[in-house]
Amino acid sequence: MLPIIEYSLSYSAPTGAERDALSALTLTPDARWHERMDHARFVVTALHEGTRVGVGIVHTSVTAPTMVPSPMELGGMFVHPAYRRLGIRQHMAEARLTYALSMGGTPITVIDNRNQASWGYYERSARWTPEREYTGYVTGLPMTIWVSTESSWYRTAMGLNPLVPAQPNTVLPHDASPQRPLALGPDQDNAVPA
Template identity: 40%
Template sequence: MFENLNFSLSPLCVLPEQREELAQLYPVIDQRWHQKFDRLSLLVTVRDRGTLVAAGLVHDSIVAPTDSMNAVELGCMAVRPEYRRLGIRQHVTSLRLEHAVRSGKTPIIVIDAQNPASWAFYERSELWERERSFEQEGRLKFIYRATQAAWEWVENLPQASEDCLDISTALPSIPAPCFATAPATQPMLGVPLPFGEQVSALPML
């Protein structure tokens, strides 16, 4: 049913009109949401025939009490309800993890303890380990950071020839626009397999 998914990566800032479109994915748009987008180093968007269906980013506006040095957070992950349980979240996380590692940073991710499906996923993955738990606004949260296995995984990936990538599925679709407005300066990213073939190529994060 969802054969025409495009994964688009951009390491540059998001323009106001593009941020307005992105805001439609998220249930809460507040100052903290804008802070993360102000400090992003990578934005991953997913489109189905031009319609934005998912997004996630890497940013350094970190408020979680991590002990990790030089950390960046994989945050603001959102997928439209009708596109969930397709592996989109895992693909987007893999792309963001790769970017963070290639940038020489320590990737972390913050998960609400009331979201057991998410934190159980990271508990099972060899690429992530729980660093600590903490309370924020009365809610228990977990910080996960990338393990040495994550660095080894990235080392075995091919590097791309472009910074801004459109990763399309086998069938033609409307290209997903990159949000880049100037030549990219970020490290290169590996090109995953087409969406329909990625499950065996990307690890369980």
């Protein structure tokens, strides 16, 4: 029997005990993690029987050399290993993308090129396109910036009708993008963070 997972949404940076609890889910809650948390605009938390088992954030502390306007990075997503392969990552990814699009930002995500599962997911997805590869400032390793094909910036650049920014909790119309729905990614059992 699958556990019942509940999701909590927050539109501000977590502080105090909440921040400590979310940081405990990460592999390494380092200075970069806390910088992302300081600039969080949206946090989705997965809960099982009141225990935090996953977290995903949208932040504006973008250090990747992206050229897109108003980037909102979907960075810092972690799921406890015991709760992977249950669709939690998919649900949190969808919530983060919807939030960034509803705010009129350009959703980006940065993938460590060593993370083959995430790389494969984004490479197969019609919802993301690579912008560029660069050397990570902290790691010194190859990273790739992926841009949402559903963003107003990308849609305008491709000659499509741009999305109209909405407010938090607004569901974007299903016909806003002809792309297929987000599929469950194989990266849910990978130890390298997304």
